[in-house]
Amino acid sequence: MPILIKNRQVASDSWRLLSASAALADVPTTGDAIVPLALWLAHRAALASRDGRTGVWLDSHEGPETIAADVPRLPLIAVNFQKFGDGRGFSTGRLLRERYNFGGELRAIGDVLRDQLLFLDRCGFDAFALRDDQNVAGALAAFDDFTEAYQASVAQPAPLFRRRLAAK
Amino acid sequence: MYLYDEIDQRLVNERVAQFRDQTRRFLAGQLSEDEFRALRLRNGLYIQRHAPMLRIAIPYGLLSTRQLRKLAYIARAYDRGYGHFSTRQNLQLNWPKLETVPEILAELATVQMHCIQTSGNCVRNITTDHFAGVAADEIVDSFVWCEIVRQWSTFNPEFSYLPRKFKIAINGAAVDRAATFIHDIGLHAVRASPNESADGAAPGEIGFRVIIGGGLGRTPMIGYVIREFLPWRHLLTYLDACLRVYNRYGRRDNIHKARIKILVKDRGPEAFRREVEEEWAHVKDGSATLIPEEVARVESRFTRPAYKQLAARHADFDSQLAADKAFAAWAKRNVHAHKVPGYAAVTLSLKKTGVPPGDLTSDQMDQVADLADRYSFGELRVSHEQNLIFADVEQRDVYALWQALRPLGLATPNIGMLTNIISCPGGDFCSLANARSLPVAESIQQRFDDLDYLFDIGEVDLNISGCMNACGHHHVGHIGILGVDKNGAEFYQIQIGGNQGETRPGARAALGKVLGPSFSREEVPDAIERLIRCYLEHRESESERFIDAVQRLGTDPFKAVLYADLNQESPGRERQLAAA
Numbered sequence: 032m033p034i035l036i037k038n039r040q041v042a043s044d045s046w047r048l049l050s051a052s053a054a055l056a057d058v059p060t061t062g063d064a065i066v067p068l069a070l071w072l073a074h075r076a077a078l079a080s081r082d083g084r085t086g087v088w089l090d091s092h093e094g095p096e097t098i099a100a101d102v103p104r105l106p107l108i109a110v111n112f113q114k115f116g117d118g119r120g121f122s123t124g125r126l127l128r129e130r131y132n133f134g135g136e137l138r139a140i141g142d143v144l145r146d147q148l149l150f151l152d153r154c155g156f157d158a159f160a161l162r163d164d165q166n167v168a169g170a171l172a173a174f175d176d177f178t179e180a181y182q183a184s185v186a187q188p189a190p191l192f193r194r195r196l197a198a199k
Numbered sequence: 200m201y202l203y204d205e206i207d208q209r210l211v212n213e214r215v216a217q218f219r220d221q222t223r224r225f226l227a228g229q230l231s232e233d234e235f236r237a238l239r240l241r242n243g244l245y246i247q248r249h250a251p252m253l254r255i256a257i258p259y260g261l262l263s264t265r266q267l268r269k270l271a272y273i274a275r276a277y278d279r280g281y282g283h284f285s286t287r288q289n290l291q292l293n294w295p296k297l298e299t300v301p302e303i304l305a306e307l308a309t310v311q312m313h314c315i316q317t318s319g320n321c322v323r324n325i326t327t328d329h330f331a332g333v334a335a336d337e338i339v340d341s342f343v344w345c346e347i348v349r350q351w352s353t354f355n356p357e358f359s360y361l362p363r364k365f366k367i368a369i370n371g372a373a374v375d376r377a378a379t380f381i382h383d384i385g386l387h388a389v390r391a392s393p394n395e396s397a398d399g400a401a402p403g404e405i406g407f408r409v410i411i412g413g414g415l416g417r418t419p420m421i422g423y424v425i426r427e428f429l430p431w432r433h434l435l436t437y438l439d440a441c442l443r444v445y446n447r448y449g450r451r452d453n454i455h456k457a458r459i460k461i462l463v464k465d466r467g468p469e470a471f472r473r474e475v476e477e478e479w480a481h482v483k484d485g486s487a488t489l490i491p492e493e494v495a496r497v498e499s500r501f502t503r504p505a506y507k508q509l510a511a512r513h514a515d516f517d518s519q520l521a522a523d524k525a526f527a528a529w530a531k532r533n534v535h536a537h538k539v540p541g542y543a544a545v546t547l548s549l550k551k552t553g554v555p556p557g558d559l560t561s562d563q564m565d566q567v568a569d570l571a572d573r574y575s576f577g578e579l580r581v582s583h584e585q586n587l588i589f590a591d592v593e594q595r596d597v598y599a600l601w602q603a604l605r606p607l608g609l610a611t612p613n614i615g616m617l618t619n620i621i622s623c624p625g626g627d628f629c630s631l632a633n634a635r636s637l638p639v640a641e642s643i644q645q646r647f648d649d650l651d652y653l654f655d656i657g658e659v660d661l662n663i664s665g666c667m668n669a670c671g672h673h674h675v676g677h678i679g680i681l682g683v684d685k686n687g688a689e690f691y692q693i694q695i696g697g698n699q700g701e702t703r704p705g706a707r708a709a710l711g712k713v714l715g716p717s718f719s720r721e722e723v724p725d726a727i728e729r730l731i732r733c734y735l736e737h738r739e740s741e742s743e744r745f746i747d748a749v750q751r752l753g754t755d756p757f758k759a760v761l762y763a764d765l766n767q768e769s770p771g772r773e774r775q776l777a778a779a
Contacts, residue, residue: 182351182354192493
């Protein structure tokens with residue numbers, strides 16, 4: 032099990048992550064489960080009525096519009112980083128929060144490394160399933176690598192230039 | 200100079216600490232090569248042929264003398280006492296040690312400098328016109344807009360892991376001295392018509408023509424105008440929309456097809472434009488919309504020269520021009536008009552024969568800093584043609600400055616001339632290169648060493664790249680030379696007709712056409728001379744430049760002279776050609 036950081040703390044994880052090739056029969060009937068997008072789209076009704084919460088994970092190439100209609104009802108959406116250098120998930124995160132008003136847990140999964148955490152945080156992610164080899168203390172410290180940012184983001188909707196003006 | 204405030208400085212300091220820790224983790228084996236590569240590149244650090252190469256950002260090419268002295272010190276203390284100014288207005292050190300790079304970054308931070316995003320798949324240093332703020336044809340001071348975009352791009356959380364690098368150029372004047380058509384995004388300031396309003400612009404309002412998808416490299420392309428007029432306040436939200444479409448849909452499966460130009464081409468420019476507009480509709484008028492107070496704030500953080508009230512022409516300057524032929528010849532090429540009466544901009548040529556284009560020693564840096572303090576308000580600029588500019592010299596000081604520059608080897612009168620060669624460091628330094636470029640540059644400079652001949656030839660941009668990554672911008676040289684590898688031997692392909700942009704009205708940006716089979720290094724100066732002879736024979740007048748003649752005549756006459764004696768050549772030559 033990867034270590035989970037949630038809201039900048041190590042957290043216990045109640046969610047079971049199902050692989051991309053999982054079939055409906057692989058989904059446990061009880062307990063919290065994160066299912067791949069294709070499975071969700073094919074068996075939405077059955078999954079929604081199971082005894083336990085169901086979240087959906089999007090792969091790097093799967094955009095938020097694929098689950099636009101379900102966003103208000105989903106307790107958790109995970110975004111997979113196939114490789115840490117694949118930055119599509121950053122846009123996916125911002126869109127889910129800012130355009131689709133997703134209010135549930137937004138979790139980064141896959142190749143999640145400490146040096147990406149702060150940017151992920153600013154793009155709206157609040158949970159991070161760290162890759163197994165990551166140093167937890169270092170990862171927690173990484174959120175403080177920078178104490179300010181120029182741009183508007185999910186974490187800070189007003190860009191620095193508006194806040195500079197307001198502070199005057 | 201833009202002067203940092205407390206927050207600007209804090210971010211740079213925090214970056215130093217972050218990279219120090221990343222380097223420590225790498226050296227301790229806690230970061231893989233692959234993971235560290237992505238982190239070091241965005242701090243300008245490459246692992247090169249002989250040693251690491253460190254690319255130091257010179258935002259939009261603007262430097263204070265305090266900064267230049269720091270660069271001189273760093274090159275001396277951490278490197279071999281020289282640096283290389285690049286076409287992206289940065290400075291490259293070729294011999295630093297990896298473990299000292301955090302120290303170098305800390306040194307840079309003390310003078311408000313850094314290596315942030317000088318490489319890596321993120322938004323790179325914003326480049327601009329080296330005459331920003333002093334050109335008579337200025338629409339806006341592009342430095343202000345460069346700094347606004349610099350802040351937007353610095354540690355941008357959404358756009359830090361793009362499919363590929365992203366280069367933005369901003370031009371603030373009527374003519375394009377920033378090569379905006381060969382950048383991922385080019386922004387060209389325009390003023391809306393005083394009468395009618397277009398795209399919601401107020402009459403006379405400032406905005407930008409947005410050009411997208413240009414670039415050189417393996418797949419050179421001239422950019423596409425995606426928007427004729429973008430009101431200034433929408434600049435950042437529009438960039439957000441462009442970058443978001445690119446970040447989401449740019450190819451990530453093939454590094455050679457990952458630039459935005461490929462996406463624009465694959466989608467079709469019109470479809471791409473619609474996609475951007477659709478995305479923009481969501482973010483337009485959001486919190487990232489610029490406000491006049493921010494533009495004024497950034498503007499106010501730039502120091503401005505305290506110009507004197509002077510006559511338009513200084514009498515001494517005119518008499519010195521009349522009395523000293525060598526001075527007049529230099530002034531004609533290297534001294535440029537200034538919008539403030541009595542002042543001039545001066546180019547210090549870094550293209551002396553025998554010195555790699557763009558190279559400057561630490562001692563020269565210190566001496567240049569002294570001169571800039573004395574004659575140009577303590578500031579200077581780096582041009583994308585790899586020269587230095589003193590932007591604010593009093594006319595009456597130009598002669599003394601010239602005399603001081605001559606012993607430093609920085610007064611070669613060749614700006615705009617054939618020997619003002621743009622060149623990448625090539626195979627002597629770069630691990631990507633297929634061929635050396637510096638010896639080729641030198642052999643051409645030697646061939647055209649006669650100044651009268653050089654001046655008679657007139658304006659020619661000659662650019663050399665050691666490989667198809669095109670760091671030497673060979674596609675947009677009036678004459679472009681590309682180093683290629685043929686069965687382990689270095690050969691050079693020659694093209695003509697390229698143009699970096701509308702540096703004078705009417706001459707649009709264009710990509711050169713390859714003339715034919717490539718040449719060995721020894722043959723290159725002859726080949727260039729043939730092209731020049733052909734031009735001199737065919738030009739209608741001295742005011743018809745080489746590039747104008749190529750555009751009028753096409754490439755055929757040039758091809759004919761270049762390969763005229765092909766059949767009389769030795770069998771060895773034919774074999775070479777066949778191999779090429």
